[in-house]
Amino acid sequence: MAIGKLIKDLREAHGWSQGRLASEINDAFRTNLDREYVSRWERCKVTPGPFYLRCLSAVLDVPLAVLEGEVKRRTFLTDAVGAAIAPVVASDLLSAGFAARLAGGPSVDEWEAKLATYGTEYMSLGAADIQRRVSGELVVVQQQLDDPRLWSVASRLMTLYAKTFPGSDGSKAVHWYRMAAQSADQSGDDDARVWVRGRAAIALGYEGASLGVADVLADQAIAVTDRPSLGLLNAIYGKAHAAALRGDRATALALDTQGRRIFDHSGSYEQTSDYAVPWWRLNVFRSLLLARLGDEKGAIEAQDQSRAELPDELPRFSTHLELHRGLMLARAGDKAGGLAYATSAMAQLPPEKHSLTLRMLMSEISA
Incomplete structure (x- = not known):
């Protein structure tokens, strides 16, 4: 995603026009930005410099590292990747897609068995180990979408893909x-409609990225059903x-209380799947939440409760704590x-x- 597309997505998540975004920056930083300049950013006619990246970070609720990373990544992709990698990957994916269409597919x-396997692998393996396989699965399932049940499969694969795609930094x-x-x-x-939106919301909220989008997706999930x-x-x-x-302590704590009530009705016995939220994982969520709120006692308590049940085969989550x-x-x-x-x-x-x-958490600590 180019930096312009990212700015547009974040602006639209806030429900703002280009003129409104310009006004928000002008009010916060006493600049003289106009709507046309925002339009030029979004059309990639101009790349925001360091000052305006900081402005955008502040008004759009997105970490500066995300915006800076998008600019650097765009340059890298333009200069290095296309000719060397894309043809090979495209060839493999096209082959998989046609083979699936001819054979009828799984x-x-x-x-469902494949999804269960990927859910477990996501927890213990690095993203690079499974990302290419997931991209291949998406090409295959594309050929079978005459069956509504496979739209559910595709939606969950896309959610996993978003988490494993190189550079999936919340933008x-x-x-x-x-x-x-x-x-x-x-x-x-x-169930799928709520799950994919909820999974996206916790991913973005936990990473501290695209918070407006996190809120939109979470609100959509809540609107589907209030069933735990x-x-x-x-x-x-x-x-x-x-x-x-955003510094809204009261709302964050009220949502934490609501979340614990929901967990009482829907917590998982499964311990090592991305599709599960057992007690230890709930406390990973709460540990970071309370750390962000400055509640040292509550955060340490959540960390201790998480470690007490965290499976040994998931060392990455110990590093989170x-x-x-x-x-x-x-x-x-x-x-x-x-x-x-x-x-x-x-x-x-x-x-x-x-x-x-983890790298985004490091950026948050550095900042």
């Missing part, structure tokens, strides 16, 4: 989360993190100590286990 039950992922939501709507499956479910639980905590990052402690130190005023603590925790996790979410 059954619904076979797709590039937005496109895929939205398509996942639309695909779930095609299925007529309310893991999708609704994810949506509530996505909104809670967005509120915390350590980074939450680093964030607490930084927010308490010891910025150097917090960053050093978090850097040490990241160094102890094998590089192939690192995730974009």
